[in-house]
Amino acid sequence: MFKRKQLKFKTYEGYIRYKYLVIIFLIALCVFFSLLSISWGSSNLSISEVAKTLVGQGDKRSESIVFKIRLPRVVTAIVAGGILAMSGCVMQSVLRNPLASDSTLGISHGASFGAAVAIIAFGAGVQGTVTSANAISVKNPSLVVLCAFMGGIFSTLIILGLSRFKRLGPESVILAGVALSSMFIGGTTLIQYFADDVQVAAVVFWTFGDLGRTNWTEIKIMSTVGAIAFIYFMYNRWNYNVMESGVSTAKSLGVNTTRVMITSMTVASLATSVVVSFVGIISFVGLIAPHMLRKFVGNDYRFLLPASALSGTIILLLSDLFARYIVAPVILPIGAITSFLGAPMFLYILFKGVAKR
């Protein structure tokens, strides 16, 4: 791993410049992997063809491939990865818990349960053929988002109550997240039990986590929610910085810690619920992306938030490339890929000790 001693700067301006460079580098990586992801596929396009098509100078075939198939997938990866990573980053800050993320606190499973209820019980989804990429598509996105948010916020409220009023330690809060996840998985199983075969297959497929099922309307909803969440989180970046020093110090520096904690968790929970309701559960991105970037930009949320969001998009773009090519033409569920990446990282953080950040 990277040695802490490597980061030595003579001046503060130099240190800030370095952080900007990290962000520019991440943007460049993000653009590179996006173009790569758009160009790679069963009908290969060169990166120059992709670039031409994106600026409106491509032929009909490449336009159809780029705008109808590849671009929605890439934009979904960018938006979903960004939202999951920055939400995880904020959850880790306000809960003072390095293991916090939507997947470890039971928020994703809560949202997934809510969305499953909306799709099956309230008929907000339409089933296609089970084997197709669009085994289920959402016909009433607002109802799905609302139910997903209800599930996500339920977990959030329990977690907030336990960490704030019962003052449970970081590990105990994660155990509570495990319990909540189990409960919601149980709930989803029960719904499937009473559903017919096609619905069961559809929901199982739907919970895998897939970037290819979103349409432009859903992408617009996700992007809007993501943009609002990003602005809200950036507005609070100094509050998160101050909260790194502990609750008493933060209060003494003028931060209403309770309000920041509750509103930030609610916004993070809403944003991740929207992602989960459109792309299914994508585990661990919210956990690993902020931790990777803390090594480079420290715990300064002015830079950590955008850097985490960018690294989340890169992780999802890379995972998606991996999912598409490891056993091509079969596309593996991206949720499984990120879990394979995230679980060792989770163990690493546990091994390092959750108290040390």
Place this chain on the structure above:
Amino acid sequence: MINVRDISFSYDDKLILDNISFDIEQNHCIAVLGNNGAGKSTLIKCLNRINKPQNGYVLMGEDNLFDLHRNELAKRVGYVAQKNELSRMTVFDSILLGRKPYIKWEAQESDFEIVESVIKTLNLTDFKMRFIDELSGGEFQKVMLARALAQQPKLLLLDEPTSNLDPKNQYEALKLVKTISKEQNIAVAIVIHDLNLALRYCDRFLFLKDSKIYSYGDIESMTTECIKNVYGMPSKIVEFDGVKMVIPFPDDK
């Protein structure tokens, strides 16, 4: 002048502070003394509303501090906690957080200038780009003090600032606090256990016992009888080289 009036605070129906009233002169350091659990830390946390007292108020000039918005309060009252969480942050960034109450969207040039000036005052220039989780206890405590000073407070609250320091650093830290208090006209309240440190660097001594003020006064108020009644421990007070000193004298010999 800061006037603390009728502060009462209970936690889970247990009365911790009962109608506490006292005054602090600008540029005076007061020591808040008493047994473990006497409510010393709770008292100073009540003064800047980290703990919300059920009763009472604090006047700074004509302003009731409890009527101010939390951000405005933070511009007048600085606080250094007993336990500060370590984070991956440079010394400069950490002190810059003291400007948080003044920052609207982004730190301005004036904020950086104030941070630089505090760094210079506290002789932190050599390690301003080091990370705070790599500092020694004494250096870290100085950084926490610097952060509070960057708030440009009129009242500084220090909760056991010397508890993790070696004797040399304990004396240096309090000497620094006293110098800054006099130079910058800041009132300081320090929760402290070491009576000799308090005697050397504080102007007034507030003893808490059974949720109330047992005594509050200048150096003459620190008597063997007071120490016996507050701490339940016999002691002797001697003067050495013109400095008053407390020698604990438990009756086990």
